[in-house]
Amino acid sequence: MVRAPSIDKNGIKKGEWSKEEDDKLRTYINRYGIWNWRQLPKYAGLARCGKSCRLRWKNYLQPNVKRGNFTKEEEDIIINLHNQLGKKWSIFAKNLPGRTDNEIKNYWHTHLKKRTPGQNQILPSNVVKVESSCQTSLVSKEEINQESFDNNHQQISDTGLSQGITSPSISCCSVLSQSYDAPSYQESSANFWNQQLMIEDYELAQGSSCSEFSFGCSDDSNISNLMTAEDHATVIPSYECFDDFWSQPFETDYMNNSHKDRQLLLDPVNPSSPIADEVFLWSYDLSDESTGWNI
DNA sequence: AACCACACCAACCGCGGCGCA
DNA sequence: CTGCGCCGCGGTTGGTGTGGT
Structure with missing residues (x-):
């Protein structure tokens, strides 16, 4: 029911998405968020244009997409x-x-x-x-x-908070953008989207193989530590060492420091309720090729 | 069984808006 | 002001499914 896969003159793949491509896109966004649709496919190891990736994510791969008949x-x-x-x-x-x-x-x-x-x-x-x-x-x-x-919300949520502020929007950003659609915040005076995103603890892991950083939401105006797209390549040195995201050693951010990193996944309005277990599982289960995705 | 027409829907395409230099 | 890059939106396309003849 979809267009047959093809490759245009620029080497960009078109048509039906394979499961492998879906997995790559999903995993990349869950881990690094959406920071630039045009650049994203290159780093995710996808021979797709940014538009195609955006469409696939928005219409099919996003966790909260409802399938089935309309009521x-x-x-x-x-x-x-x-x-x-x-x-x-x-x-x-x-x-x-x-x-x-x-x-x-x-x-x-x-x-x-x-x-x-x-x-x-x-x-x-x-x-x-x-x-x-x-x-x-x-x-x-x-x-x-x-x-x-x-418009405000859309700009932020669709790009994983990457336009209003320059951030590569690591995992939690995409989680939040997926989980907080307009209706839940329209009536809330504590509007998450009005708050600035602040990196609470982040080290430029120059030359190291692993980076440690966490995001939080805060009214604090100190956003001096926000990362730029260029930082993305610095914080994630694999971009320099590997051809793409997919060829780098896979290690979820959550496996090393569970308590600290799980804080990223808390609901900013109701901090006692974690919101991203399923996303966590997606990343985690990727390491187990025998079971595939656990959604 | 074969053919045809229509329904369905994922994906593509072009354009306009916006931010930035 | 202008040009450029990026993104989102709405229209369109095209392959597959399905029902009728």
Whole structure:
């Protein structure tokens, strides 16, 4: 049902993703986070373009992606939002936890479109029409306010906190970005995404084979230790010693110092609840080739 | 059984927005 | 202001599945 694998003139693979590629992408992101989609495939040992990796991660590999049939409630939400906002699939996705914009878009075209043929839209009082040079959309007044939050959140979550601040967003960042979708924070005054990410303890392990660092969330404005993309190659010396992430010796960050590193995986709002056991297991089980992934 | 048409959906593509130098 | 690089969004494509004839 997917396009046949092919390789373009630049050596970039296209088409269906193999399990091995999925494993590589998943493992790399779980360990190092998303810091630059364009660079990521090179370091992850994937002959894919960044866009393809991003799409694969976002629509298929992300842990919270929900598969299976849409419920009646989900259908109603899609129909209502479509009436109000038009084809804002990404906004729909934020209102349907676990559903991706691509999946919603497909579902609309294959199931829902035929049910709502060309009706005249009656604008509720809380909806305004937004016109641009290329299209006209209906946007609720709440959504306009929401959108500023969404843009903020999206920028951070989709890139693993890598745009607002320059960080390679090691494991915990991707964990947090996967786990904290907008709805859970919309009503929280303690907005995690408003907080700066701070490296609590990080050593540049120059020349060594292992790095130790941990991230935390803090209101502290001291972010002088934030790593840049260049630091990524420094902190992870394997980039200099090995061709790619995949050829370096695999050792999870969690195996050496379980107590300290597990702190990375705590819910920043409710610190007593760990949130990333399954992600931990993914990385850990990779060392056991006989069992494969444990999801 | 063979053929056909349509449904489905993962993946691709192009464009626009944004940040930065 | 301009150009560039990166990213996200929405539209489209194309291979496979499925049901009807």
